[in-house]
Amino acid sequence: MSYRIPFDRVNWITSSFLIGTALIAIVGAPIYLYHFGINWFQFSMFFFYLCATMMSITVGYHRLFSHLSFKAKWPVKLFTLIFGACAFENSCLDWSSDHRRHHKHVDHDGDPYDISKGFFWAHMGWLLFKLNPEPPMDNVNDLRKDKLVMWQYKYVHWIGLVVGLILPAILGYAYNSFMGLVPWQGALGGFLIAGVTRIVIAQHCTFFINSLCHTIGRRPYSTKHSARDSAIMAFLTFGEGYHNYHHEFQHDYRNGVKPWQWDPSKWTIWTLSKLGLVEGLRRVPDSKILLAEMHEARRRAVLQLEELKNAGPGVAQRATDALHEITEKLTANYHELEKAVADRVQLSKEVLNQWQSETRALVRQLGRIPRGLTA
Ligand SMILES: [Zn+2]
Ligand SMILES: [Zn+2]
Known part of the structure; x- marks a missing residue:
């Protein structure tokens, strides 16, 4: 059996980025850790960046902008748009357009990450190859009216580069200088651990929602689509693993709807509502x-x-x-x-x-x- 890679459709920039960052994370980060280890500052920075990036995708890109499951004041929008850019998963406008199309055409041709085309396609194949034809972004006109969304759309790669990669390096450099340690080691650590490795982990956790959450788990709410509920996936995806519920009731701000289900994104939105930063939380009766x-x-x-x-x-x-x-x-x-x-x-x-x-x-x-x- 032979399989021909459709080179004419390869999305070279995205493919190089995804493969290059993965190689740096798999090879570069362990070499750095072997030689220099990790201090509490580098670990805290990695942890903060991972949580901020993932939450910006789940709370911001997904539940707020794609599904309008609650309303947010500008500080929440700004935070999630900045750290969402640091995930290098494209702009919020592009992401929401793809995601709304995923829900509308789930498991069928119009679904950009259609699981029926295989696990790898749903996970990242759809990013490595250009969709043919490129779908029109005609389903996000509401988001185009939002000035912050459009600002992020224009500068998304610059924001990601400066805040997601350069800033951790600067902070690592500054910490080591302040502590009398070797500054370039701190800068390299910040870039490799809180920067590149964190990007790779956050991206694959998001990709899991499109691949594993349509493959493993139970379907207690509907079998009309492939989306599944899985506690393990919920743990890896900051609460997005209750995907069967989510596909059935996509406008609910909760994915793990039961009180015992692991959904830190839901808890964050609820806490923000108590602080007056978000409102109008939508719940299915x-x-x-x-x-x-x-x-x-x-x-x-x-x-x-x-x-x-x-x-x-x-x-x-x-x-x-x-x-x-x-x-x-x-x-x-x-x-x-x-x-x-x-x-x-x-x-x-x-x-x-x-x-x-x-x-x-x-x-x-x-x-x-x-x-x-x-x-
Ligand atoms: Zn889905
Ligand atoms: Zn969704």
Whole structure:
């Protein structure tokens, strides 16, 4: 089998940057660490830059600008636009345009990082090769009215270079000079660790959302798309790993909607709202979320029952009966909640919690019935 790389479509600048920075991070950073080690200042700078960059992508580029899931005052916009530029993931305007297209055409041709074209394509292949034809940026006219967004659009690479690479080097130089250490070692450390290595880590964590979050995990809210919920991915992506929920309810400022789910981006937005820096946080009502969960649980139960029936005679009667009972309960609960939501009945937290626990228990029972079980 031979595979020809379409050289005529290679995006040389982006490809060189992605491969070059990865090589520096994999080879250069370990050599530096071997020779000079790392002090608390270099580590703190790396940690701050990683959090600031990732949060600017998740809170700013993604939830604020792409999905308008809350409104922010200018300091939050400015911070996320500056540190978003330091991720070297293009301008907020370009990023949002691609991302809105991803949601609109998910898993299909119009989706720039369409997972059906393969894991590598969704992860970074779509950046290494030019899209043909280049999609028009006709879905971000609202963002074009924002002066800060347009300022960042114009100077994004300069901002990234100065704040994301030169500044950590200057800070490393200044710290070492102040402490009586070798200044150029501090500058090189700042550039390699808080600069390049941090860029590579932040970029691949973002890319994971488009690749792994469409590959591993559960789909408790919908199977209409490939997006999945995964706690491990949530940990690696500052809360974006609850991607099945996010694709189902994209305007909710939360991705990890349950209180126990790891979503530092949600906690940051909530904290900023208490400080008066953001407002208008959009939330999907609990009843609607539960309705989606019930719908999905019921769909699985019906499918499993069909499978068992199609297995023909000899199928264990007890399993069929149990599955029948679960399906009926899920269907009855689903229709009852559906009616309450349609009639706009205000359901108390207790009632919703009760339904939630019952749905979860039924889903657990469902998982215990082996598929295609025969007597
Ligand atoms: Zn997605
Ligand atoms: Zn999104």
